[in-house]
Amino acid sequence: MYSRRKCIILWILFISFYNTACEDCSNQNIIEVIECSDSCYDVVKPFLQYFKEVKTTADKSTECQNEIQIKNEQIRSKDEVIGEKNERIREKNEIINKLNDQIKELTSKISNEIIKRCPYPKDVSGEIGDTNRIINFFKQEKLIIEKDKEIQTIREQITTKNIQIQENKNEIKRKDELLNTKDKKIHENEEQIRLKDMEILEIKNDIKKKDELLNAKYIEIQEKNDQAKSKDDQNRELTNRLKIISQNLSNANEKLSKSDETNFCPYTGSGTFHIQIPKSFEAPCNGSGWMVIQRRMDGSVDFDRTWNEYKEGFGNLTGEFFIGLEKLHLLTHARPHELKILMGDIHGDTAVAHYDDFKIGNEEKLYALEVLGKFSGDAGDSLKYHKNMKFSTFDKDNYGKCGRYYAAGWWFNHCSESSLNGNFKRNGQLMGIRGIFWSSWKKSKVSLTFVQMMIKPKDNVMKKSV
Incomplete structure (x- = not known):
């Protein structure tokens, strides 16, 4: 127990x-x-x-x-x-x-x-x-x-x-x-x-x-690759043919332009032509008698240039460029010209400013805007304010310090109601005063993303002779 x-x-x-x-x-x-x-x-x-x-x-x-x-x-x-x-x-x-x-x-x-x-x-x-x-x-x-x-x-x-x-x-x-x-x-x-x-x-x-x-x-990708390879072969063949055609066309245009040197743009055919006034130079023409003297489109060219560069011209004739103040003086003094300006902003809006007469002085007169005719168009007149003003750049400022402030070459007048050679803004917004603007069209802080200035002789006789 x-x-x-x-x-x-x-x-x-x-x-x-x-x-x-x-x-x-x-x-x-x-x-x-x-x-x-x-x-x-x-x-x-x-x-x-x-x-x-x-x-x-x-x-x-x-x-x-x-x-x-x-x-x-x-x-x-x-x-x-x-x-x-x-x-x-x-x-x-x-x-x-x-x-x-x-x-x-x-x-x-x-x-x-x-x-x-x-x-x-x-x-x-x-x-x-x-x-x-x-x-x-x-x-x-x-x-x-x-x-x-x-x-x-x-x-x-x-x-x-x-x-x-x-x-x-x-x-x-x-x-x-x-x-x-x-x-x-x-x-x-x-x-x-x-x-x-x-x-x-x-x-x-x-x-x-x-x-x-x-x-x-x-399997589908393999088939697409085979098709792409076949397309690549076809593209190479077409590219070779196109190169041959382009070369032939370039040669033909070169012969045509050399054989038809003139002091104005023709009313038929667009492209780059040789202009004789009396010194020969190349200028782009739009096929309607208008010669393009300035173009802004992508910001690929810096327009904050010296006086000599604005005098001789700079840039790419097929892209952004300025034709040169000396050429512009010789053209506008040889005969009366009209001025037409095309403008556009980042939203796709466009406007036109047209003047029926346009002429600038020589270098001794500092390429002053001597003549500016009657205005027409839907952009408003923002160039009349600059009439008779001398051209200015940052290294040769003929009106205060506007050329340096605006970082552009222009006919400044205390200082500006327009500046088509200012800094290019890819976002289309004008920060301060350095930008491309035409105040009578876009009064808000908008920097234009497209500008094309063109001139054309006023003589109807030349139009008929062509």
């Missing part, structure tokens, strides 16, 4: 064994890392990461199953201990029942003996033979007391055992709840794994479809 101390020791060993088993279970933490190589598809890489999560979940499920198996083993061991304790309690209960029966029997005998021997109290003191019976009676009474104490001790042990049994039952109940929780978690994990398997299957099907689509696209 186990004592209380032995039972407590067994209980402590049981708790230690349980904690040790849980620590062994929690120390298991094996995670397999799956990394994708650099050659993975961008689509496949998330799938590999997803497989990593599925593998980690499966490993955790295996750990839980191992832990449940260990707990089941511990519960079976506890059940065996409880069975042994129940058997011992049953044996003690049988002993107690036997003792209770003996106590009842002894109590009955003592009562009968007392009744027989001592029907009246006075008889006890009168008879010597009854003394031994009384002594025996007290001895039996002492034995009964001792038996009661022993019975009380046994009952206390039984109470302690019942408490331990109840605690064991509560522990078993807690383990059962934990097992149920683990079962639910395992079921949830299994359901998640099933759903993930379905997702993986769908993803595999999508990958298969995309592979088929990629193969089809690859």
Whole structure:
């Protein structure tokens, strides 16, 4: 029969064994890392990461199953201990029942003996033979007391055992709840794994479809490459033919321009022509008798130039340029000319300013704007304010410091209502005073993105002669 101390020791060993088993279970933490190589598809890489999560979940499920198996083993061991304790309690209960029966029997005998021997109290003191019976009676009474104490001790042990049994039952109940929780978690994990398997299957099907689509696209690209190669061959052949035609056309134009040198632009045919006034120079003509003397279109040419550069001219005749003040003086003094200015802004709006007479002085007069005829057009007159003004540049400023302030060459007059040779602003916004502007058309801070100044002789006789 186990004592209380032995039972407590067994209980402590049981708790230690349980904690040790849980620590062994929690120390298991094996995670397999799956990394994708650099050659993975961008689509496949998330799938590999997803497989990593599925593998980690499966490993955790295996750990839980191992832990449940260990707990089941511990519960079976506890059940065996409880069975042994129940058997011992049953044996003690049988002993107690036997003792209770003996106590009842002894109590009955003592009562009968007392009744027989001592029907009246006075008889006890009168008879010597009854003394031994009384002594025996007290001895039996002492034995009964001792038996009661022993019975009380046994009952206390039984109470302690019942408490331990109840605690064991509560522990078993807690383990059962934990097992149920683990079962639910395992079921949830299994359901998640099933759903993930379905997702993986769908993803595999999508990958298969995309592979088929990629193969089809690859075949299509190959066909397009073959077609492009064929087109490239055709383009090279056409380019060679075009070069030959362009060369022939250039040669023909050169011969035509050299054989037809003139001092004005023809009314038929556009391009670059040789002008004789009397010194020969090239000038672009638009095919309607107008000679282009200045053009702004993309900011490819810097117009903040020296006096000599404005005198001789600069830029690219097919792009941005200024024809030169000396040529402009010779042309406008040889015969009367009209002036036409085309303007445009970044929003696509356009306007025209036309003057029926235009002439500038020579270098001695600092190329002053001597003549400016009647205005017509929808841009407004922003050049009349500059009439009779001398031309200025940053290195030869003939009116204050306007040429330096505006970073342009122009007929400045305290300082300007227009400046078509200012800095080109690609965003079309006029910041400060440095920009291309015609104030009577765009009063707000707008810098023009297109300007073309043109002149044409006024003589109708020349038009007829052509």
